[in-house]
Amino acid sequence: MSSTEKPLLVYANPEFVSDLYYLSGLMTPDPYVLIKNGDHTTVAVSPLEYGRAVKEARAQKVVDIQTLSERNEPLLGKGLSPEAATILTLLSDQGISSVEVTRDFPFYLADELKSQGIELSAYPKAMLDERVIKTNEEVELIRDAIGTTEQCLARVEQILGESIVEDGMLKWEGDWLTSEEVHRQIELVCLSKDAVAGHPIVAGGDQGCDPHERGHGILYANQLIIVDIFPRSKTHLYWGDLTRTFFKGKPSSEQMKLVETVAEAQKVAIDKVAAGVITGSIHAAVEELFEKKGYRTEQKNGTYQGFFHGTGHGFGLDIHEPPRLGKKQEVTLKPGMVVTVEPGLYYPGLGGCRIEDDVLVTENGCEMLSHYSYDWIIS
Secondary structure (H helix, E strand, O other): OOOOOOOEEEEEOOOOOHHHHHHHOOOOOOOEEEEEEOOEEEEEEOHHHHHHHHHHOOOOEEEEHHHHHHHHHHHHHOOOOHHHHHHHHHHHHOOOOEEEEOOOOOHHHHHHHHHOOOEEEEOOOOOOHHHOOOOHHHHHHHHHHHHHHHHHHHHHHHHHHHOEEEOOEEEEOOEEOEHHHHHHHHHHHHHHOOEEOOOOEEEEHHHHHOOOOOOOOEOEOOOEEEEEEOOEEOOOOOEOOEEEEEEEOOOOHHHHHHHHHHHHHHHHHHHHOOOOOEHHHHHHHHHHHHHHOOOOOEEEOOEEEEOOOOOEEEOOOOOOEEEEEOOOOOOEOOOOOEEEEOOEEEEOOOEEEEOEEEEEEEOOEEEEOOOOOOOOEEO
16 A cells, blocks of 8 residues: 555656556546545546446546536535545545555645644655566556667667668758668657657767767768667556667768677676575675776766766556666665666767666566567667
């Protein structure tokens, strides 16, 4: 349930607050109320959603807020919002005067509930504990999202393969090949798989040295191109997340060494993933390898270069979830956690490289959930 014995109160839009969708299984375009009191869950929705909620929500009780209107009148007369009045009525019905709320609980509602004697405390973590360990069903949904991601990567690789080099720039189907066009092609694949592409990254050359730069403009031959794709299924709402670095042309020895070093670092990290391992130790092993190979991380000319992000992160209903595989992270991996492994190196003038795969933590190691090729040089 939550970290304490208190009932859990959530008021949110499930599209943006995954804890709510995880608890109820009900997706709506508007916010609604959920109260989890022990093993009993109540959801309160508008009349527009009531019929569907009765059929879809994982709740012992579904309330049409319209039926509470008369009982809410005295509270509305005190100047309280309709949402606060509804919540107070529902809490009163269950004899609840003290609740735990998720971190995203609206401030105005908290103030209103406190003014009426409700004691509120914040859930101490960024998301519900039970979400960190994925069920077998969740793992299969993540596999499905990863499959979409791999099809997107295949489309990008196909386009780069079909492109021709003219004046050092890439041309595809008679037009200059741009990051924006590759974004569109990724989005089309996602639409065909009933998924949303989000904000895919197709960043060539020095653009790739800024890890979250989406990429813009014409793509060039003989430059490293980072392609980071993270679609979300519109059906089950779980994410995939993969990155490959591609290259159209003939790489220099420095570019070859950069990619080979990142690939080696990823293998070191994946080999360390297992139940009982401290996440920070995985990141430290990657940093140690990069230093040993001569790749320093530092701030130069006002920007970072080298390896300056985490080695990985959990994901599921959110694209970034605990645990984090980063510097000084002291989380112990447990079976059922799903994490990315994505070391990278970034040096303006040389380019950036990131390689990302997804793994399921097991007792004795990890299971690869992604299986896309590591062939990165495209003729």
